[in-house]
Amino acid sequence: MRASWAVIRTIAKRELAAYFESPVAYVFLVIFLLLSGFFTFTFGGFFERGEASLAAFFNWLPWLFLFLVPAAGMRLWSEERRLGTIELLLTMPVAAWQAIVGKFLASWLFLVVALALSFPIVATANWLGDPDNGVIASGYVGAALLAGAYLAISCLTSALTRNQVIAFILAVVLCLALILVGFSPLTDLLARWASPWLVEAVSKFSVLTHYDGFQKGVLDSRDLLYFLSVMAYALFATGVVIRNHRTG
Amino acid sequence: MIKVENLSKSFGSKRAVDGVSFEVGKGEVLGFLGPNGAGKSTTMRMITGFVPPSAGSVSVCGLDVQENPIEVKRRIGYLPEAAPSYTEMSVLSFLKFAAEMRGLRGEGRRSAIRRVVELCHLENVLGQAIDTLSKGFRHRTCLAQALIHDPEVLILDEPTDGLDPNQKHEVRTLIREMGENKAIIFSTHILEEVEAACTRAIIIDRGRIVANGTPQELKARAATGKLEDFFRSITRSDTVAEAA
Numbered sequence: 001m002r003a004s005w006a007v008i009r010t011i012a013k014r015e016l017a018a019y020f021e022s023p024v025a026y027v028f029l030v031i032f033l034l035l036s037g038f039f040t041f042t043f044g045g046f047f048e049r050g051e052a053s054l055a056a057f058f059n060w061l062p063w064l065f066l067f068l069v070p071a072a073g074m075r076l077w078s079e080e081r082r083l084g085t086i087e088l089l090l091t092m093p094v095a096a097w098q099a100i101v102g103k104f105l106a107s108w109l110f111l112v113v114a115l116a117l118s119f120p121i122v123a124t125a126n127w128l129g130d131p132d133n134g135v136i137a138s139g140y141v142g143a144a145l146l147a148g149a150y151l152a153i154s155c156l157t158s159a160l161t162r163n164q165v166i167a168f169i170l171a172v173v174l175c176l177a178l179i180l181v182g183f184s185p186l187t188d189l190l191a192r193w194a195s196p197w198l199v200e201a202v203s204k205f206s207v208l209t210h211y212d213g214f215q216k217g218v219l220d221s222r223d224l225l226y227f228l229s230v231m232a233y234a235l236f237a238t239g240v241v242i243r244n245h246r247t248g
Numbered sequence: 249m250i251k252v253e254n255l256s257k258s259f260g261s262k263r264a265v266d267g268v269s270f271e272v273g274k275g276e277v278l279g280f281l282g283p284n285g286a287g288k289s290t291t292m293r294m295i296t297g298f299v300p301p302s303a304g305s306v307s308v309c310g311l312d313v314q315e316n317p318i319e320v321k322r323r324i325g326y327l328p329e330a331a332p333s334y335t336e337m338s339v340l341s342f343l344k345f346a347a348e349m350r351g352l353r354g355e356g357r358r359s360a361i362r363r364v365v366e367l368c369h370l371e372n373v374l375g376q377a378i379d380t381l382s383k384g385f386r387h388r389t390c391l392a393q394a395l396i397h398d399p400e401v402l403i404l405d406e407p408t409d410g411l412d413p414n415q416k417h418e419v420r421t422l423i424r425e426m427g428e429n430k431a432i433i434f435s436t437h438i439l440e441e442v443e444a445a446c447t448r449a450i451i452i453d454r455g456r457i458v459a460n461g462t463p464q465e466l467k468a469r470a471a472t473g474k475l476e477d478f479f480r481s482i483t484r485s486d487t488v489a490e491a492a
Contacts (some may be wrong), residue, residue: 010348014334021336035405084332086395091296092349093321093329246299 007094011102012109017078019110024072032068032114039064040121052129057121058139058215062179062208065143065150072111073154074164076103077242081162090246100238104155104231107237111147115140135217142214145227146207150175152234159241175207179232182206249276249401249431251293255304256455264290265396267304272448274400277427280435281448283483285457288435289329292403295433298483308401316432322350325362326400327407331390335379339370339389342378343396350397364392367422383410391419395426402426404434408441420445425482442469455484 019025028206036057040046068149090228125131150171157170180186182203190200203209207230210223250272257265265287271279280288293299297305299316306313308320334342343364365371367386375382378389381395387410394402397452407423408416416438422446438440441465442449451459451466459466459482463475470478 006351010345014345016338017341018334018336035367083335084328084330087293087324087328088300088390091298091321091324091326092346092461093351094349095318169394183366 004095004098008098008102008105009050011089012106013108014112015103016110018071019106024075025110027173028068028072028110029114030115032064033117035064035068036060037121046121046124052125052131053130054121054136054139054217057118058143061143062146062211065130065147066172066175066179069111069147069150070154070168070175072158073107074158074167074171076107077159077238078154078162078164080123081245086242096239096242100155100235100242104152104235107155108144108148110145110198111151115143115147118157120197132217135215137215138217138219141219142211142223145214145224146211149178149207149227149230149234152231152238153178156238159238159245167171172220177220178205178207180206182208250433251307252291252295253305253352255291255294256293256302256308257287257299258302264333265294265301268452268457269304270450270457270460271407271447272431272433274431275428276425276448277434277446279432279442279449279481280452281437281439281451282435284437286452286483287313287492288452289405291452292326292405292435294386295479296324296403297321301347319401322397323399324401324403325394325397326402327391327394327404329405330409331387333378333386335392336377338375338377339381339385340374342389346393346396352397357408358398360398363398364395368392369418384412384415388409388415388419395489402430402431402432404432406436407434408438416441439479442475451479451482458482 003137019028029194039060040054040057044060046056049056052240062221080089084161090096099170122133122136128131153174154167154171157174158167161167181237187199190202207227210226213223250416250441251269253269255265256263257267268287268291268330270278282288289348290299294301295313296306297313297320300314303330311323311325314321319360321487334345337345340361341491343361345359352360365374368391370385370388370392373389378386380405381389387407391404391407402423408419409431411419420441421433422437426432427447434445446463448462449466459478461469466478467475470481
């Protein structure tokens with residue numbers, strides 16, 4: 001067990017270093033902070049809301065992450081396949097699942113660091129008013145889980161192809177589908193002709209439905225379970241794809 | 249140390265490796281010869297556990313590759329074809345990564361890196377990013393990775409490909425020296441290498457073994473006494489047979 005963890009940590013460490021050895025990490029962090037700040041203070045109406053909360057920030061995250069998380073995750077496996085290093089990695093004493101988990105954790109940690117760097121918005125809210133910091137904390141937990149779910153899907157699409165652009169586009173499409181099934185303009189449309197239970201059943205599959213709970217400060221185990229199962233399922237599928245690719 | 253029995257691999261309807269069997273013992277250096285696409289790389293990938301076989305079995309140090317993949321991988325050092333590496337890393341951090349993956353820490357890791365850096369002459373490029381290096385250095389960096397845990401079994405897929413004549417000579421010498429107490433399989437297109445470094449050679453064509461013997465034995469089978477003529481006679485006769 002300990003040896004297994006040591007291998008995962010070695011892989012994660014290399015992966016995390018790879019972000020910072022290339023400009024990817026810095027470009028990503030700057031773009032994320034610029035865009036999230038821009039959305040929060042303009043379209044989000046941070047000041048006009050008349051309430052001390054981070055709703056303006058969190059409401060935009062599912063849409064911002066829709067593009068940024070696949071951008072951070074697209075290289076995870078496609079780059080290994082393009083360079084041929086996948087052959088090197090998988091002939092070292094490591095099980096495929098350890099490599100998958102190690103890579104995933106490194107990228108997830110990177111995304112959590114990016115999220116944490118949005119702390120000036122929290123500081124602003126606290127300086128201007130008296131927000132419920134419990135709700136903010138639960139909002140961040142939800143955001144981290146959302147990033148993890150998108151990332152696991154990006155891992156899967158990245159394992160499918162050696163072309164990063166294809167991996168990116170596939171991940172965006174899949175993540176968008178997971179948003180849209182619960183996006184109210186669309187569910188309203190569906191409600192016009194479908195029975196309410198069907199609308200509700202469909203929207204249960206959406207990341208938005210489960211993300212919203214966290215933004216209200218409600219830590220529901222079902223929401224947690226939803227995100228964890230999306231991650232587990234996508235990572236398991238990644239394992240199947242990598243296995244099939246080697247079988248030829 | 250390496251035992252390959254009736255190994256086969258099909259990709260769709262194409263049979264890349266077809267019933268290959270051989271053994272390599274400690275102190276043996278086996279040269280793997282054959283035209284491009286003959287199934288050399290696929291056979292090596294099956295021995296290292298990267299590609300699962302369609303039929304047959306491979307055991308390394310008495311362990312079955314399918315049943316104990318991790319234990320087998322611990323005992324093998326592998327240089328894949330075209331010597332891939334994480335090009336954005338420096339040589340030193342790449343070797344540190346390889347050492348840690350092999351469970352080497354602290355002083356063990358430091359001495360292992362010192363040893364392979366010296367063996368592969370990487371002293372002057374340790375701090376450089378791999379993608380800024382020449383092909384020869386990249387190749388040796390990947391070779392260093394394969395040697396870092398001083399494995400009992402070495403699988404080297406075209407270890408001298410892309411090297412200049414001096415470097416080729418060095419790698420051959422290195423293989424011959426290491427072969428004294430390891431089991432080594434290496435593939436090549438260069439027939440002189442077989443005479444220079446191998447104790448035994450296998451010629452493989454379209455997934456089948458067409459000759460197996462010491463370089464001297466193989467040479468003796470050609471009318472001219474040249475390995476090249478023998479190689480051409482047995483691999484070419486097949487293509488002629490197919491055309492007819």
